[in-house]
Amino acid sequence: MVTPVIELSRIEKEYPGVKPLDKVDFAVRPGEIHALLGENGAGKSTLIRVMGGAIKPNGGNMTYLGKPVSWQSPKQARAAGIHVIHQELALFPELSVAENILVDAQPRNGLGLISGR
Incomplete structure (x- = not known):
C-alpha cells in the first residue's frame, strides 16, 4: 500500500x-x-x-x-x-485564481514587488 x-x-x-x-x-x-x-x-x-x-x-x-x-x-x-484554500467564492475578485491561491506567498522580484511572471 x-x-x-x-x-x-x-x-x-x-x-x-x-x-x-x-x-x-x-x-x-x-x-x-x-x-x-x-x-x-x-x-x-x-x-x-x-x-x-x-x-x-x-x-x-x-x-x-x-x-x-x-x-x-x-x-x-x-x-x-x-495549503488550505477556503471556500469563500471571491476573496479578491480583481485577482486571478492563481493570485488568490498565492495571496500570502506572491512571487516577488528583486525590488520586492509582486512578479507578474
Whole structure:
C-alpha cells in the first residue's frame, strides 16, 4: 500500500459544550482527491484547520510524508507544502485564481514587488 501524503489518526477536538472531532481517521494518498461532506457542525472545517495548522487537536496523531508532525501555525504547514484554500467564492475578485491561491506567498522580484511572471 502507498504511504499517505498526510494521515490523521484518532484526531479529537473539543470545545466547551461540543466535540466536533471524535477519534477521526483521515488519509490522503498520492493522486487521490477527497470531498468532505456533512451537515453544519459536523467538523469538516475543524478537520481542515487541524491539517492546515490553524488549530491544535486535543488528541490523536498526524503524519506528513510518513513523519509525525504537529504544526505550530498555518505558516509552518504551508512551508511544508500543506495549503488550505477556503471556500469563500471571491476573496479578491480583481485577482486571478492563481493570485488568490498565492495571496500570502506572491512571487516577488528583486525590488520586492509582486512578479507578474
